[in-house]
Amino acid sequence: MNTSMATSPHTNLLHNTIFNNPTKSKTNLSPFSFKPISIKCSTQSQTTHNTPLQTQSQERVFNFAAGPATLPENVLLKAQSQLYNWNKSGMSVMEMSHRGKEFLSIIQKAESDLRTLLQIPSEYSVLFLQGGATTQFAAVPLNLCNPQDTVDYIVTGSWGDKAFKEAQKYCNPKVIWSGKSEKYTKIPSFDDFEQNPDAKFLHICANETIHGVEFKDVNYPNPKNGILIADMSSNFCSKPVDVSKFGVIYAGAQKNVGPSGVTIVIIRKDLIGNAQSFTPVMLDYKIHDENNSLYNTPPCYGIYMCGLVFEDLLEQGGLKEVEKNNKKKAEILFDAIDGSNGFYRCPVEKSVRSLMNVPFTLEKQELESEFIKEAAKEKMVQLKGHRSVGGMRASIYNAMPLAGVEKLVAFMKDFQAKHG
Amino acid sequence: MNTSMATSPHTNLLHNTIFNNPTKSKTNLSPFSFKPISIKCSTQSQTTHNTPLQTQSQERVFNFAAGPATLPENVLLKAQSQLYNWNKSGMSVMEMSHRGKEFLSIIQKAESDLRTLLQIPSEYSVLFLQGGATTQFAAVPLNLCNPQDTVDYIVTGSWGDKAFKEAQKYCNPKVIWSGKSEKYTKIPSFDDFEQNPDAKFLHICANETIHGVEFKDVNYPNPKNGILIADMSSNFCSKPVDVSKFGVIYAGAQKNVGPSGVTIVIIRKDLIGNAQSFTPVMLDYKIHDENNSLYNTPPCYGIYMCGLVFEDLLEQGGLKEVEKNNKKKAEILFDAIDGSNGFYRCPVEKSVRSLMNVPFTLEKQELESEFIKEAAKEKMVQLKGHRSVGGMRASIYNAMPLAGVEKLVAFMKDFQAKHG
Numbered sequence: 101m102n103t104s105m106a107t108s109p110h111t112n113l114l115h116n117t118i119f120n121n122p123t124k125s126k127t128n129l130s131p132f133s134f135k136p137i138s139i140k141c142s143t144q145s146q147t148t149h150n151t152p153l154q155t156q157s158q159e160r161v162f163n164f165a166a167g168p169a170t171l172p173e174n175v176l177l178k179a180q181s182q183l184y185n186w187n188k189s190g191m192s193v194m195e196m197s198h199r200g201k202e203f204l205s206i207i208q209k210a211e212s213d214l215r216t217l218l219q220i221p222s223e224y225s226v227l228f229l230q231g232g233a234t235t236q237f238a239a240v241p242l243n244l245c246n247p248q249d250t251v252d253y254i255v256t257g258s259w260g261d262k263a264f265k266e267a268q269k270y271c272n273p274k275v276i277w278s279g280k281s282e283k284y285t286k287i288p289s290f291d292d293f294e295q296n297p298d299a300k301f302l303h304i305c306a307n308e309t310i311h312g313v314e315f316k317d318v319n320y321p322n323p324k325n326g327i328l329i330a331d332m333s334s335n336f337c338s339k340p341v342d343v344s345k346f347g348v349i350y351a352g353a354q355k356n357v358g359p360s361g362v363t364i365v366i367i368r369k370d371l372i373g374n375a376q377s378f379t380p381v382m383l384d385y386k387i388h389d390e391n392n393s394l395y396n397t398p399p400c401y402g403i404y405m406c407g408l409v410f411e412d413l414l415e416q417g418g419l420k421e422v423e424k425n426n427k428k429k430a431e432i433l434f435d436a437i438d439g440s441n442g443f444y445r446c447p448v449e450k451s452v453r454s455l456m457n458v459p460f461t462l463e464k465q466e467l468e469s470e471f472i473k474e475a476a477k478e479k480m481v482q483l484k485g486h487r488s489v490g491g492m493r494a495s496i497y498n499a500m501p502l503a504g505v506e507k508l509v510a511f512m513k514d515f516q517a518k519h520g
Numbered sequence: 521m522n523t524s525m526a527t528s529p530h531t532n533l534l535h536n537t538i539f540n541n542p543t544k545s546k547t548n549l550s551p552f553s554f555k556p557i558s559i560k561c562s563t564q565s566q567t568t569h570n571t572p573l574q575t576q577s578q579e580r581v582f583n584f585a586a587g588p589a590t591l592p593e594n595v596l597l598k599a600q601s602q603l604y605n606w607n608k609s610g611m612s613v614m615e616m617s618h619r620g621k622e623f624l625s626i627i628q629k630a631e632s633d634l635r636t637l638l639q640i641p642s643e644y645s646v647l648f649l650q651g652g653a654t655t656q657f658a659a660v661p662l663n664l665c666n667p668q669d670t671v672d673y674i675v676t677g678s679w680g681d682k683a684f685k686e687a688q689k690y691c692n693p694k695v696i697w698s699g700k701s702e703k704y705t706k707i708p709s710f711d712d713f714e715q716n717p718d719a720k721f722l723h724i725c726a727n728e729t730i731h732g733v734e735f736k737d738v739n740y741p742n743p744k745n746g747i748l749i750a751d752m753s754s755n756f757c758s759k760p761v762d763v764s765k766f767g768v769i770y771a772g773a774q775k776n777v778g779p780s781g782v783t784i785v786i787i788r789k790d791l792i793g794n795a796q797s798f799t800p801v802m803l804d805y806k807i808h809d810e811n812n813s814l815y816n817t818p819p820c821y822g823i824y825m826c827g828l829v830f831e832d833l834l835e836q837g838g839l840k841e842v843e844k845n846n847k848k849k850a851e852i853l854f855d856a857i858d859g860s861n862g863f864y865r866c867p868v869e870k871s872v873r874s875l876m877n878v879p880f881t882l883e884k885q886e887l888e889s890e891f892i893k894e895a896a897k898e899k900m901v902q903l904k905g906h907r908s909v910g911g912m913r914a915s916i917y918n919a920m921p922l923a924g925v926e927k928l929v930a931f932m933k934d935f936q937a938k939h940g
Contacts, residue, residue, distance in 0.1 A: 159605060159608060160605065161609070161610030161611055163610075163611050163615055165615070165616070165617040165620070167817065168614060168615055168616055168617060168817065168820055169615060170611070171612065171614055171615050176603065176604050176612050176614075176615075179603060180603040180604050183600040183603055184596050184597060185580065188579065190579050190580050190581030190583075190899060190901075191581055191583050191901075192591065192596050194591055194596075194779035194825065195585070195588055195590050195591050196585070196588055197586070197587075197588060197902050198588060198780065200585070200902065230651045230652070230655075230781060230819075231650045231651050231655075231802050232650070234801060234802050234815075234816040235650075235651075235800065235802045237800075238800035238801065238802065239800075242800075266801055269799075269800075270798065352817065354817055358614075359819075359821045360614075360618065360817040360818065360819055361650060361781045361819030361820070361821065362781075377689070378689045378798065379689075380655065380657075380658035380659075380662075380686070380689075380803065381654060381657070381658065381686055382651050382652070382654050382655045382658070383800065396653075396654040397587065397588065397772065397774055397780040399650075399819060400779065400781070401779045401780070401781065401821065401822070402781055402819070402822075405614065481610070481611075482617055482620065
């Protein structure tokens with residue numbers, strides 16, 4: 101297997117386009133109306149392959165990490181071109197006052213593009229916060245219930261379990277279904293669980309990053325009472341979602357939409373304003389909503405990066421197109437696993453397999469470390485499964501190119517031929 | 521006044537060095553052992569001034585924002601050169617797993633360099649967190665006292681006041697001195713306040729960003745009982761500090777050491793482990809200490825940027841040198857104000873004037889908006905005072921070059937000559 105597979109023709113084209121040929125980039129390829137650095141090397145042909153920047157692109161790995169995770173190459177190149185001087189402002193986005201007109205234009209566009217992508221109804225607020233989903237595990241019950249209130253949790257993996265445990269500090273949470281005894285490989289149907297009639301909300305983790313189980317549109321539960329709340333950290337913006345089904349959606353950015361350090365909360369406005377009295381001000385949705393996420397200094401650069409990703413997702417045709425690509429990637433990977441005659445195995449029930457995180461094991465467990473080592477030599481990295489479950493995991497978020505999954509599948513077949 | 525003043529010869533030199541002449545950069549100028557992008561344009565002289573990158577540098581403004589704030593130019597250029605492919609890893613720092621060896625090397629070096637800079641004793645932990653100082657306003661009392669405990673706050677400005685108010689949710693805080701009646705222009709001497717004999721801690725804001733008053737080494741109060749805690753957000757790493765005087769030091773990064781989204785906590789280890797039972801897990805120092813700031817996904821890119829800044833501060837000779845430069849910058853600015861025969865005025869008592877944030881007013885208040893507008897035309901931006909106090913404010917953090925302050929002072933004299 102040739103390592104040059106790591107570089108798609110598109111990759112070099114992008115480099116040429118953004119760094120050597122700004123005019124073309126605007127009309128033909130680049131989705132952006134931005135000012136590239138446009139380094140001109142007048143004696144060099146635009147198709148030459150010997151500039152160091154192109155070498156860098158050839159050296160790019162396929163990164164299967166579960167998060168922080170691979171970002172779109174064109175987004176990174178745009179960020180690089182703008183890092184030192186954003187849009188002729190004379191400063192980096194990292195240096196901008198969060199109350200200045202430059203950054204306000206960035207955060208407002210990010211919100212607007214996200215609203216378009218997810219078709220977020222106007223009665224929902226969008227907040228850009230800090231602290232990861234783990235902070236929301238506390239913020240959700242602190243904002244939505246009183247200490248004596250009962251709330252329901254469906255636990256389909258480690259993250260749902262962590263959310264439940266944190267909620268115990270602030271209300272009376274009940275696990276109404278847990279997949280633990282089946283090693284978190286399933287998602288329940290409505291008949292499998294009984295909701296508490298007075299539960300203020302029903303919480304799910306829409307995609308379990310470690311175990312690779314994902315709620316599909318058809319199996320979102322309907323809360324009898326109260327509202328549905330979802331941690332969507334690892335499948336946020338990977339497919340269309342009917343936001344109106346949810347009271348709160350929250351997501352760490354570092355899987356599908358940006359770097360770590362930004363947490364996005366989408367919340368129905370009528371749910372805001374009832375935080376428990378000892379809620380830290382930074383966990384009170386009301387404060388952030390009233391201040392358009394600018395109560396204190398937000399994670400500006402991360403929000404900017406999310407904005408570039410949202411722009412890119414829109415440019416790709418929106419979330420329906422994104423979902424199509426994600427389905428195709430997942431399909432060829434699961435086909436390779438399921439068609440391996442048991443050499444590779446995915447423990448997750450087929451109907452609820454995640455399109456984002458694909459855990460798999462080798463029949464011959466002793467080969468796993470070799471698999472990971474050999475893959476790394478071929479520039480496919482971070483394939484080791486989470487320490488709590490072992491095996492392998494390929495996270496194939498939005499920004500993982502089809503070429504990356506194709507290369508992995510080719511490698512898997514090759515590896516099986518050698519060791520099968 | 522010529523706008524070309526915005527570009528120092530050093531600026532162009534840096535650009536040439538990093539982008540066109542990596543060999544020289546290593547030996548002569550650049551403090552880093554890094555791999556520059558090294559775009560080679562073989563027919564162009566290295567001293568040419570017509571590449572677009574150099575134009576960008578000429579367009580750089582002097583940014584007097586209070587935070588997020590100006591960053592060192594060489595740090596930005598290094599970040600730009602590494603954004604797309606860090607250290608031949610084949611990925612951006614933004615894409616790296618926080619548990620991978622690449623990022624671990626980054627966060628460990630950042631901590632180690634910070635420990636060297638501030639000579640942090642081994643019995644202190646260093647945590648890289650999220651949520652800004654405002655989150656620490658809650659975390660400090662949640663971790664260090666019980667609900668019935670008395671704690672003391674000296675309030676020398678808006679931020680100390682906010683910290684006090686947040687603490688009311690978690691313990692029994694007392695304001696033992698407030699500068700409010702004198703519009704926060706002073707810092708008390710020991711004789712001016714009486715500590716509660718059983719106070720678990722004494723909290724100060726070491727530098728008030730809005731009001732421009734700063735505790736100097738000689739006027740840190742000694743807590744009778746308990747420990748001293750300081751919010752150092754806006755003077756962190758601007759001068760040497762005897763860390764052993766403090767139980768906890770905390771600081772948002774976005775003034776002197778990085779972009780927004782990172783909060784650094786330096787805490788004496790024996791103070792860790794006593795959080796109140798309903799403390800959100802993300803506000804519990806014990807969790808972060810036990811997990812080396814990797815309990816959940818940290819703000820990786822921000823930590824990386826802080827690391828670059830720490831490296832740069834060490835390269836400058838450490839905090840004593842940094843303090844010298846900061847004193848010089850502040851001196852020429854205060855001299856200009858004090859020597860203006862009242863045309864400009866700084867309300868802060870001389871002995872406690874901040875080296876970082878210099879608020880000033882015009883005798884003829886009606887000229888203030890013109891001052892700000894004319895300065896912006898000369899590429900000096902963000903000089904407007906905080907909305908709560910009006911007037912002007914020049915924030916002259918570590919990364920503000922002497923040339924920036926010199927240009928501001930020249931402009932002020934020019935403006936006075938026109939309107940005096």
